[in-house]
Amino acid sequence: MKVxxxxxxxxxYxxxxxxxxxxxxxxPTMGALHSGHLALVKQALLDNHVVVVTIFVNPTQFNNSEDLIKYPRTLESDLKALNTxxxxxxxVYAxxxxxxxxxxxxxxxxxxxYIEHEMEGKFRPGHFQGVATIVENLFDIVKPNKAYFGEKDYQQLQxxxxxxxxxxxxxxxxPCSILRESDGLAMSSRNQRLTPAHREAAPFIYKTLKAAKKKFGTKSASxxxxxxxxxxKKNKFLELEYFAIADQSTLKPVMRKQKFKKYRAFVAAFAGDIRLIDNIALN
Structure with a gap:
């Protein structure tokens, strides 16, 4: 493996x-690799002769400077994981x-x-401009035929x-499917920063999304x-930042359900000072 x-x-090269x-x-990754990242790499290896994995904590996509400072940097263990x-x-480009x-x-x-200003865009001003900047830079450097992104960051994918x-x-x-822990929590580099109590509480996010999907079959979006x-509000360990139901392709909020349209539910919540996001296809 070349680094x-x-x-x-x-x-x-x-x-x-x-x-x-x-x-x-x-x-493209920001490191602190987990099984979700490795699944992206495995798919890329099946499709291509060579796969470039970038490990770079991109400063322009952090609107919270403290989050940038605390973001895990684990290059040595990342390289070991890729070696498997x-x-x-x-x-590897690090x-x-x-x-x-x-x-x-x-x-x-x-x-x-439009998609820049909904959900994540509302709560993280400038975030997607930073994401677009680094991704265009990496595209220019690597000039890939294909690039792989996880659906956990579905809005980012769009x-x-x-x-x-x-x-x-x-x-x-x-696009690559969300990988989850055995208890349903979406895999994320931030999960390793959760306290034991918050880690135990975090699967509530996916549990609630699954229940919302079931309700969406008979109830309105509102x-x-x-x-x-x-x-x-009943959960003392998690604080909801937003929950949204949107058209899967445009990410516009659902005003009234329509036949033959695909919808997706999105959530962001804080577990202490750790921000977690997740989403689920509703139909």
Whole structure:
């Protein structure tokens, strides 16, 4: 497994793959790898000749400076985890900030449309501009044929698709299903920061989403939303930030259910000072 800190060295290494028409897959991560990340890499390995895994805690997507400071950085254990897969076909790019942002840590500005301002966008101003900035940078560096993103960050996935549309980069975006712990909690690097009490309480999020899905079959979106809000009020370990039911493709809030449309429920909640997100397809 090759590990590069500098983009110029990575670009030089990947040049031979491009010349021989071998496909390159990209799995962007911020490290603290778990089974969910490894599932993305496994899928990318099935689809491509070589897979670039980026490990970079991107400062432009953090609107909370304390969260950036506390975000886990575990490069040594991340590399060990990747070595358990097919290391000869994996390339790691783990750069310093100055290699990614040589002109300073600033987000570009994109016209991402409506989806930028709902849900995560409402509560994390500037977040998606930072996400789009780093992903475009990585696309320019790696020039992958395919890039892999998990559906846990479903809104981010839609943002990335919009980014590709805006920039015209010839990259296929591959969505990958949410991986969960045995108790239903969506896998996340932030889970390792949960206290024992909050970790025990956190599966309530998915349990509530599953119940909301069942209710959505017979009740209106507003009735389901009110029920979810009240359920979280009863939970002393979790504080609901938002719950939303939206059109799966546009992410616009549901005003009235329509036949043949797909809907998805989204939730963000705090377990202490750890913010957790999850979502579920409703139909």
């Amino acid at each position: 590069f800190e500098l983009k110029k060295n990575l670009e030089a 990947l040049l031979d793959f491009r010349k021989s028409a071998k496909t390159i897959g990209l799995v 897969l097919t290391p000869d076909n994996i390339v 750069p310093p900030v100055k290699d990614v942002y040589p002109q300073g840590i600033v987000s570009k500005q994109y016209n991402l449309g 943002i990335i698709k919009k980014l590709v549309e805006i920039t015209g980069q010839p990259i296929e975006i591959i 009735e389901v939303t009110n029920w979810v809000v009240n359920e979280f």
